[in-house]
Amino acid sequence: MLGKTANGLYWMFRYLERAENTSRLVETGERIALTRLGATDSEWRSVLQTAGSIEAFDEKHETTTKEAAIDWLLRSPDNPSSVLSAIKAARQNARLVRTALTHEVWEATNSAYIDAKTVLARAVPARDLPQVLGAIRQKTALVRGATHGTMLRNDIYDFARIGTFLERADNTARILDVKYYVLLPSVMSVGSSIDNMQWETILRSVSARGGFRMSYGSTLHPRDIAQFLILDGRMPRSLGFCVSKIRGNLDYLAKNYDIHPPSCENVARIEQDFLNMDIDAIFRFGLHEFIQKILGHFSALGAQIEIDFRFSE
């Protein structure tokens, strides 16, 4: 496989994942605004921060309004992580690696792009938001489904999966990075309604309310939430789950190519140093520092993968 193709696959699936994550953040932000529990503007600012684009947003906007934030996250061409930009970039990468994709995956991607371009052609009114976001996620889910159902399990698939899970791990870590303080142990054993709202927001932004309830019942406790999002091996957006998937696919590649690339070391170190402890140890270490450190390691892992597999010259 061409190094360029590996690069294209990796980014195609990173961008697809990013489109979904951003759309989920918008949905969560809108939900908080409706419950009127938090100070709305500051909530939108924390959403923008989680999306990693608050500086760029501030450069273009004097104040933070709900409308401006939503438009920035959904459609802005100035925001490379907006849902529309991300889907566009995913599709552009798909064109680049067209020969590595099945017909079904390409058509699903192209169709997601055509639809997104149409429904996001102009600002989305609040009342259409749920339907528009739902339609977009359905389309990106179709790409995922087609990938799962039609692609050979070879190096092509490995790079697609590595892109997906690195983006996802990064996204979950960034949510925790912005919201870590609400998860810190507090003197009060029962959270206030504001705490509850914050905790629920975190779970919503990783589509984890149902899964959490199944595992822990209906009482939200910050320690459990942290455990669930960082270490739980069943939760498909937890850091532990994502990293184990990346390791799996890197191992396949290493075996397939008969090499032992440095990126395999990177991922082993992340598992060893960060994901091999229990949640109390993480709190003792310092939740914020933990998240900051692991984010740095994710980014180094991504860079090492690009070198190991000759993504560019």
Added chain:
Amino acid sequence: MNDTSTFDEMWGRDDVLRRPYRNFNAWFDVEDPKRLRAKQREAEELFRLTGITFNVYGRAEAEERLIPFDIIPRIIAGQEWQRLCRGIEQRVRAINAFLHDIYHGQEIIKAGRIPIEMIANNEAFLPQMMGVDPPGGIYTHIVGIDLVRTGDDQFYVLEDNARTPSGVSYMLENRETMLRMFPELFSQNRVQPVQSYPTDLRRSLAACAPSKAGGSPTVAVLTPGIYNSAYYEHAFLADQMGVELVEGHDLQIVDGRVAMRTTQGYKPIDVIYRRIDDDFLDPLNFNPESQLGVPGIMDVYRSGGITIANAPGTGIADDKAIYSYMPEIVEFYTGERPLLENVPTWRCSDKDSLAYVLDNLADLVVKEVHGSGGYGMLIGPTSSKRELSEFRQKLIARPGNYIAQPTLALSTVPIFSRAGLAPRHVDLRPYVLVSPEGIRITPGGLTRVALKKGSLVVNSSQGGGTKDTWVLED
């Protein structure tokens, strides 16, 4: 159809249904126009979803557009096709022999059949190719011969495409779409298949590999990238052939071979089907500014380390000025009369011809010698007085830059319009594969159709569309 000067391929000149269209017409007669209109929309949806688009040049942001597709097939009888094939094969053989001669002994010039200026002053001539022997002796591995029809038995070659003829993906996708939408038509008509083209192309390219390549040569398609107008086709062909689609920056010369950067290191390539122009191929040997090519690829080529398809320098054979010499070229190399006719052509570099062209500008088609895609041409009969006088100035200023031809009464084929079937002018580009194993012509080719009533310009860049082209088994 009532216009007696135009030959319609379905109704002839006298409104009598022609034989190849019999079955089709019987089907069409009982079809509900509403269903067909829905099918026409469905076809467009399919094309959009598959992403069969082309990028329009000269726009700020590369914009992707669909080429309009018309659901009415163009139908050619098997016998008609066989006759055409003989002519095409003869012409393609002559083109290859001509290229070999031009880059070796130049016998045709010594014999006085072509003036030396035609070669010496021609930008398409590459002195770097003198004395080079391409693997297998093949210069033009993939050729598109543009044909027009003016009557039952009258075909003319409008243009030879010996560099990198495009459009073959439309030929294939058009058929795919018709099969999906109107399967019944293919059980009622025995249509010769085109689907083996990608396999044939790969086999043909592999057969042209350098002798040291061994049993299973590595083939790759070289594209300028996703912003190129024909990128879809490049990806399509690579995909269908099962070979890598590379760009210049994926390639490097490693140990005297052209190699592509893979996830596991550099891997040598034996045959490169390049879809970039000569000028961009190698910044060390041609345009030093080129970012699209591979520095040093020409040196590997000259040492016999790689096959480049088509060979560099083939443009000398499809130049519009050379075109006017094609009858001489065919005779010189095959010793036979040309089976396919050339359109009579005035070379404006010639003083008497220029005078004639200037006197009859309103009746002629004038083309730039190096132009393509329908840009920079004048169609006398449909031009305004002002356009004519502007063009006259250009002609006087640079006569050598132009050729002129009579306006042919191009045949028409029906399209499906709102008012039912309506005749529109068409041309045809059959695709020809050349290898040491022989010459293979895919039955049919790409039919381009001028969708505007009366228009003679079929280029997609100028609002033309395409049709599925059927060659029937007799």
